[in-house]
Amino acid sequence: MDIPPPPPPPPVPALDFLTVISEARRIVNAHSRHFLALSVLFLLPLSFSLTVYPTLLSLTSSAGPNSAAPQSLLSLHHRSDSSNTIAATLAFTAFLSLFSLFAASSITHSTVQGFYGRPVKLLPAIKSIFTSFFPLSVTVLCIQLIQGLILAILGLFVFLVVKLVELIWHRIEYSSPYFVGFVALITLAFVVIVFYLQVEWALVYVLVVAESVWGxxxxxxxxxxxKGMRKVALCLNLFFGFAPGILLCASSMHSNTGWKSWAFVVEIVALSSVLTMFMLLHLAANVVLYMYCKAIHGELAMEIAEEFARDYVSLPFDEGKVPHVVSVAYT
Known part of the structure; x- marks a missing residue:
């Protein structure tokens, strides 16, 4: 009696944007309470401040003295307002930077643990902040240094072009459409370069936390x-850039009196919650993208072989679902 041939293996899912998002959701759902706690600690303050800050800034800028007041009092008030605005902006930027680093280190650490099927606990996630804060800070400074250098080079190019035009024509109209278009073109070039670097450096934060590298x-x-996953990284940057951006634009379209209504409070809470969800999914998706990139370059299988030392390793992304099986071939 002929033995029937074995059924064909299930098709391997394509490594695309939807696959990365799906795997990130699996990890988050498998440890929902843990990631909820981290989100409340670090992401919710971020999203709430980003949502409320434009309204608070408009309220403080609109509140001013009576226009019939003496000119000296008006000028003094304007100087005081500008200094207060600068101080508030600096404090707000420092707050965003700190909590962004806290969230990136803790959530990335927990997502890596969840991907490998290790225990995901709150205390080790909090401890990872202390070990990753300095490397993340230095790496962010390196990124800003490169971006600042690119901006300085483009600014120097604009300066040289302007001086060259002035030497030839002895005069340049800064309000002319040609000059405005030229500056807009240089600005667009800077934005494109920065966005390209963001795609190339999509795994930087994960690398700092997971591999303890910096600089x-x-x-x-x-x-x-x-390499080989640039389209996925591009889609992730576009999706998690435009979607929260639309939410933040919606939160800034409030009148100065809208904050007194309950509808405004409900809207702020809803926007903050949705923005928190986007931030959490973005951090988890970057970790999944990092794992897929390592698998493409043949690094993930070796890590699993060294850690588990067996032929087949089950990665329990989610309870009650079919686990993912990674086959390790020895040569």
């Missing part, structure tokens, strides 16, 4: 790992 090295390694 310029994570930038170089991220550029290497993201």
């Amino acid at each position: 310029f090295y994570p930038l170089k390694r991220s550029t290497y790992l993201v």
Whole structure:
């Protein structure tokens, strides 16, 4: 009696944007309470402040003295308002930077643990902040240094072009459409370059936390790992850039008196919650993208072989669902 041939193996899912999002959701749902706690601690203050800050800024700027007041009092009030606005902006920026680093280190650490099927606990996630804060800070400074250098080069190019035009024509109209278009073109070039670098450096934060590297090295390694997955990284940056941006634009379209209504409070709470969800999913998706990039370059299988030392490893992304099986071939 002939033995029937075995059924064909299930098709391997394509490594695309939807697959990365799906795997990130699996990890988050498998440890929903843990990620909820981290989101409340670090992401919710971020999203709430981003949602409320434009309204508070408009309220403080609109509140001013009577126009019939003496000119000296008006000028003094304007100087005081400008200094208060600068101080508030600096404090707000520092707050965003700190909580962004806290969220990136803790959530990235927990997502890596969840991907490998290790225990995901709150205390180790909090401890990862202390070990990753300095490397993340230095790496962010390196990124800003490169971006500032690019901006300085483009600014120098504009300056040289302006001086060259002045030498030839002895005069330049800064309000002319040609000059405005030229500056807009240079600005667009800077935005495109920065966005391209964001795609190339999509794995930087994950590398700092997962591989304990910092400085310029994570930038170089991220550029290497993201090869072959640039389209996915581009889609992730576009999706998690435009969707929260639309929410923030919606939150800034409030009148100065709208904050007194209950509808405004409900809207702020809803927007903050949705924005928190986007931030959490973005951080988890970056970790999944990092794992897929390592798998493409043949690094993930070796790590699993060294850690578990067996032929087949089950990665329990979610309870009650079919686990993902990684086959390790030894040579």
